[in-house]
Amino acid sequence: MFHEEKEGIIIANIAELFLGEVKKYEPSYPNEKPDALVIKNGKIEAIGETGRILADYNRTDYEYINCNNEQSVCPGFVDSHTHLVFAGNRSHELEMKIQGISYSEIAAKGGGINYTVRETRNALKKELKEAALKVLNKMLLHGTTTIEAKSGYGLNHESELKILEVINELNEEHPIEIVPTFLGCHIKPEDFMGNTYEYIETMMYLLPEIKRRNLAEYVDIWTDLGAFTVEESEFFLKEAIKQGFKIRVHADEMDNVGAGIMAANLGAVSADHLLKSEAITAEAMAEKEVVANLLPGTPFVLMSKKYANYRMFRDANCTVALSTDFNPNCYILNMQTILTLGTYMMKMTPKEALKAGTFGGAKALNREKRIGSLDLGMQADVLILDVPSIDDLVYQFGTNNVSTVIKEGKILVKDREIVTETK
Numbered sequence: 001m002f003h004e005e006k007e008g009i010i011i012a013n014i015a016e017l018f019l020g021e022v023k024k025y026e027p028s029y030p031n032e033k034p035d036a037l038v039i040k041n042g043k044i045e046a047i048g049e050t051g052r053i054l055a056d057y058n059r060t061d062y063e064y065i066n067c068n069n070e071q072s073v074c075p076g077f078v079d080s081h082t083h084l085v086f087a088g089n090r091s092h093e094l095e096m097k098i099q100g101i102s103y104s105e106i107a108a109k110g111g112g113i114n115y116t117v118r119e120t121r122n123a124l125k126k127e128l129k130e131a132a133l134k135v136l137n138k139m140l141l142h143g144t145t146t147i148e149a150k151s152g153y154g155l156n157h158e159s160e161l162k163i164l165e166v167i168n169e170l171n172e173e174h175p176i177e178i179v180p181t182f183l184g185c186h187i188k189p190e191d192f193m194g195n196t197y198e199y200i201e202t203m204m205y206l207l208p209e210i211k212r213r214n215l216a217e218y219v220d221i222w223t224d225l226g227a228f229t230v231e232e233s234e235f236f237l238k239e240a241i242k243q244g245f246k247i248r249v250h251a252d253e254m255d256n257v258g259a260g261i262m263a264a265n266l267g268a269v270s271a272d273h274l275l276k277s278e279a280i281t282a283e284a285m286a287e288k289e290v291v292a293n294l295l296p297g298t299p300f301v302l303m304s305k306k307y308a309n310y311r312m313f314r315d316a317n318c319t320v321a322l323s324t325d326f327n328p329n330c331y332i333l334n335m336q337t338i339l340t341l342g343t344y345m346m347k348m349t350p351k352e353a354l355k356a357g358t359f360g361g362a363k364a365l366n367r368e369k370r371i372g373s374l375d376l377g378m379q380a381d382v383l384i385l386d387v388p389s390i391d392d393l394v395y396q397f398g399t400n401n402v403s404t405v406i407k408e409g410k411i412l413v414k415d416r417e418i419v420t421e422t423k
């Protein structure tokens, strides 16, 4: 690629430049409206008006991208909640859902999460990896540059380790940065004969090996009606914390069981879903700086009218993230769709939604000092959008508005095509 011989990249005449949370960049004069970026050594080198940038940097030394005041620029999307690795397609359940057959009835007919678990256990590592690679490439084409990925469809030692190994190998091989999470306590699988505490203990036995082999940064659990109780979850998470893991929680999706408050008490990095949470949860999470990770794809695919109460979390001063919850029951990998759902279903402004899908996601992964905003010195994970404004990114939905994806200063997608698949 010829741009690699250049000093870096200049992006100029940007229609709308969304920087996110910036502390280091200072306008050179009051009311400066920056519309250009310089990328060098994988980082944001300069931000300013096109005229000033082109006076300071010689465009012939750089790969020069002219947005012609038609294209906008924002940080790469950070999708901080995905179940990337699984086998088995569940599109056939859609007709049952439309007929009004409930989630538990679908499960009783052999569908649902236990179907995914059976298929995932039977799949070879190679098959899981190939399927996930296809998803990662689609995510990249839609502007996602960092994701979190959970295990949780193995639910026994062998298969949970298999999934975590796949996640870690993909992180080595694919340009998207992947943050691994151990979700051995997703649900108690149908074939486990003992009681819930006995199941949790079998998953606890895996923690030292996961730590020793550095297979996961986070430990997660589903704390909810029909999943694990708060007491059971605390029993597991306290052990994970003791062994040096950071934690995150699937919280209060089906019912307000106090999972968000538990996440705050235990110092979780994020609590996710929070569909049924009330103000007291938002306040507890804000006080302990737990990110409220909202996943509007889930109520959408469940055909529910009940979305998380974004404004309650915002007004409590919680950092809010938006993520896809990509999984076989919620096959949405495009963060742009999620921003649109955030706006239309949760009354987020387009800029609030975009900030949640970039800075919020980065904070939900403890990486907000490196990614999620376009401040000076930050990692250059940058998107060029084929729309004249951030409002249009959300408003012109149902199509891919991302034309160029830059990760760590390297162009990975150009004119909507992947130009390099290596790190």
Ligand SMILES: [Zn+2]
Pocket: 081, 083, 250, 325, 327
């Ligand atoms: Zn999930």
